[in-house]
Amino acid sequence: MNFSIMLDKEKCKGCTNCMRRCPTQAIRLIDEKAFINNSKCIHCGECIKICPYDAYTPESIEWNEEMNYSPYKCKIAIISTPTYGQFPKGTSICNVQNSIKKLGFDFVYDASWSAELVSKAINRKINEVKDIRPFISTNCPATVRLIKSRYPSLMDNLIYIKEPMVIGAMLARERAKSIFNLKDEEIGVFYISPCPAKLLAVTDPIGDYHSSVDWVIPLNTIFGDLYREIKKDDISCSYPALNGLRWGVAGGQSESANLTNYISVHGMENIIHILDEIENGNLNNVDYVEALACVEGCVGGSFNVVNPYIAKNNIEYIIKNAGDNFNIEDLDKFDEMYDSGIFKFKLKAEDNPIKFNMKEAVIKNEKIMEINALLPGLDCGSCGAPTCYAHAEDVYNNQAELYDCIVLRAKNK
Amino acid sequence: MTDKLLIRYSYNIAANDFIAAGKGSSSIKNTLKSMGIDASTIRRIAIISYEAEINLVIHSYGGMLHCDLYENKIDIITEDKGPGIENIDLALTEGYSTATESVRELGFGAGMGLPNMKKYSDDFDIASSREGTFIKITVLLQEV
Structure with a gap:
C-alpha cells in the first residue's frame, strides 16, 4: 500500500491557506500550485481540513479492489473509536457494526477493546518508570512525527506503548488464526481510520515492528454505504468497551488509564506550545501528556464526517446510556500480555547523524539571516514559501529566487 | 581553536515583563535547532537559557541574555543591573526562593532556577554584587 495526500491540481488555486497552516512547513507553492515535500510531511491532515477548494484527497482507494480480488480467506475490520460518533444519536451500535460487516468483512474488532488494554499498559509503565516525566503519548502518529522533526530532544519522553490500532490488529489476527485455523497471509486486517496519520503509521511505523494492519480505509469513503445500511434492523453484536471508547475524544486515554496528573492538549498550535514548555x-511534575494533533482528539480527524464537537457529544451519549451493553475483551490476560512485552516498542534504527560542524553551521545561518534581512518580514506567502525566513532558507538552498518575493519586486521597479 | 568566538546572539530582557518572558530563550533554541545541533545539547540549552531569562525577569532590574557559539561549546551568559544575589550558596540550594507571592502565583519562583542551570551545565560561573549579577554557563558540544 502506497499512500500520500494527493492534490487535485485542477481544484488548487494556489491560495496559500494550506502552506501557512502546515506545522512542519512541508508545503510550497510552485507555479501557483501546492506541492507537499513528503520527507517533511507528518500526515496530520491540516491541509485537507483547511483547503477551501477541497483540493486534497487521501489516496487510498485500492483497498476496495483488494477486498474483491484478495487472496484473504478472512477479512477483519478494526473499528476506530470515533466511528460511532459519526452517526445520529440513538443509532444502535449493532447497526453500525453490522453495516460495516456487510461491506464484506468476516468479523469486526472494536478498537475500544484494545484501547482498554493499552490504557492499562500506559498506567503500568507510568507507575513503573519514575525517572521520565512527563511521558508523552505515542498514540497520535502525527504528534510523534512532529516531535521527531521539530522536538527531537523530547524523543526520550515518548512512552513507547503501541497504539490500540496496532494491538487490536494483532489480537484480531490471533483470534482469526485460532478460530479458522488460518495462516497469517490468509488474513487481511483493515483499519477504518479517522485520519491520514494512521495510514502513515501502518506503512512506515516509527517503531521497530511490522504493523499487523494490511489496509487503511478512510472513514469518510465508506460512510455513505454505512449510513444507507443503518436504517435496517439488526439483532446482536459485540458491544464496545466504554473506557476504551473514550479514546476517540481528547483526554479519553488519560481518563481511561486512570491517571490524575495529566495534560490533555489537542490541535497542532496548542501542542507546539506544550512541547516548548x-x-x-517546566512540566517535569506532570505524569502524562496526551497530545493529539486534531482538535478535540481523534473525532477531529480529517476523515471524519461530522463536526468533532457533535461526534464528541454522540460518543458521550453512547457511554452514558450504554447500561449493560458493553463488553471487555482479554482483560484477564492483561498481566500475561504485559509481561510478554507486546505493548512496548523501540524506535526503528536511523541512519547515522551527519557530523556537526559549528563553524559551518554559523556561516550558513548568517547567510540565511542576511537574505532574511532583505525580505519585508510580512510572511505573506506570495513567494510560495510560508514565511520570509522559510523563503530565505529556500533561496540559500537554491530552491527559490530572491525576487520571487513580490514586495521586493514592486520596490525595485 | 576552542576559544575563538564564532558569533554572539544577544537579547535585552526587561524586568517584570511576563508577556515577553521566554522569547529570548525560545529564539536561541530555534536558532540552534535550525543549525542542526544535537537533541541533547538543545534540551540542556533550552532549560538553561529559559531559566536564565526568567531569572532576569523575576529578580533583576533588567539585563542582557547572550548566547555565544564556539566550535566546541556554547555559553549562555546573563548580565543584569542589580540588585544582586545576597547569598549565592543559598540561591544554589534546590527549593530556596526569594520570589514574591505574586510571582509564585504566575507559576514561577519554585527555587529551581539556579540549581537547574548548574545541573545541566558543564561549567558554571557566577559573580554578584549590588550593581549586578554575571552568570556564565557552559555546555560542551558532544563529539559525534
Whole structure:
C-alpha cells in the first residue's frame, strides 16, 4: 500500500491557506500550485481540513479492489473509536457494526477493546518508570512525527506503548488464526481510520515492528454505504468497551488509564506550545501528556464526517446510556500480555547523524539571516514559501529566487 | 581553536515583563535547532537559557541574555543591573526562593532556577554584587 495526500491540481488555486497552516512547513507553492515535500510531511491532515477548494484527497482507494480480488480467506475490520460518533444519536451500535460487516468483512474488532488494554499498559509503565516525566503519548502518529522533526530532544519522553490500532490488529489476527485455523497471509486486517496519520503509521511505523494492519480505509469513503445500511434492523453484536471508547475524544486515554496528573492538549498550535514548555523543563511534575494533533482528539480527524464537537457529544451519549451493553475483551490476560512485552516498542534504527560542524553551521545561518534581512518580514506567502525566513532558507538552498518575493519586486521597479 | 568566538546572539530582557518572558530563550533554541545541533545539547540549552531569562525577569532590574557559539561549546551568559544575589550558596540550594507571592502565583519562583542551570551545565560561573549579577554557563558540544 502506497499512500500520500494527493492534490487535485485542477481544484488548487494556489491560495496559500494550506502552506501557512502546515506545522512542519512541508508545503510550497510552485507555479501557483501546492506541492507537499513528503520527507517533511507528518500526515496530520491540516491541509485537507483547511483547503477551501477541497483540493486534497487521501489516496487510498485500492483497498476496495483488494477486498474483491484478495487472496484473504478472512477479512477483519478494526473499528476506530470515533466511528460511532459519526452517526445520529440513538443509532444502535449493532447497526453500525453490522453495516460495516456487510461491506464484506468476516468479523469486526472494536478498537475500544484494545484501547482498554493499552490504557492499562500506559498506567503500568507510568507507575513503573519514575525517572521520565512527563511521558508523552505515542498514540497520535502525527504528534510523534512532529516531535521527531521539530522536538527531537523530547524523543526520550515518548512512552513507547503501541497504539490500540496496532494491538487490536494483532489480537484480531490471533483470534482469526485460532478460530479458522488460518495462516497469517490468509488474513487481511483493515483499519477504518479517522485520519491520514494512521495510514502513515501502518506503512512506515516509527517503531521497530511490522504493523499487523494490511489496509487503511478512510472513514469518510465508506460512510455513505454505512449510513444507507443503518436504517435496517439488526439483532446482536459485540458491544464496545466504554473506557476504551473514550479514546476517540481528547483526554479519553488519560481518563481511561486512570491517571490524575495529566495534560490533555489537542490541535497542532496548542501542542507546539506544550512541547516548548516540556523542552524548557517546566512540566517535569506532570505524569502524562496526551497530545493529539486534531482538535478535540481523534473525532477531529480529517476523515471524519461530522463536526468533532457533535461526534464528541454522540460518543458521550453512547457511554452514558450504554447500561449493560458493553463488553471487555482479554482483560484477564492483561498481566500475561504485559509481561510478554507486546505493548512496548523501540524506535526503528536511523541512519547515522551527519557530523556537526559549528563553524559551518554559523556561516550558513548568517547567510540565511542576511537574505532574511532583505525580505519585508510580512510572511505573506506570495513567494510560495510560508514565511520570509522559510523563503530565505529556500533561496540559500537554491530552491527559490530572491525576487520571487513580490514586495521586493514592486520596490525595485 | 576552542576559544575563538564564532558569533554572539544577544537579547535585552526587561524586568517584570511576563508577556515577553521566554522569547529570548525560545529564539536561541530555534536558532540552534535550525543549525542542526544535537537533541541533547538543545534540551540542556533550552532549560538553561529559559531559566536564565526568567531569572532576569523575576529578580533583576533588567539585563542582557547572550548566547555565544564556539566550535566546541556554547555559553549562555546573563548580565543584569542589580540588585544582586545576597547569598549565592543559598540561591544554589534546590527549593530556596526569594520570589514574591505574586510571582509564585504566575507559576514561577519554585527555587529551581539556579540549581537547574548548574545541573545541566558543564561549567558554571557566577559573580554578584549590588550593581549586578554575571552568570556564565557552559555546555560542551558532544563529539559525534
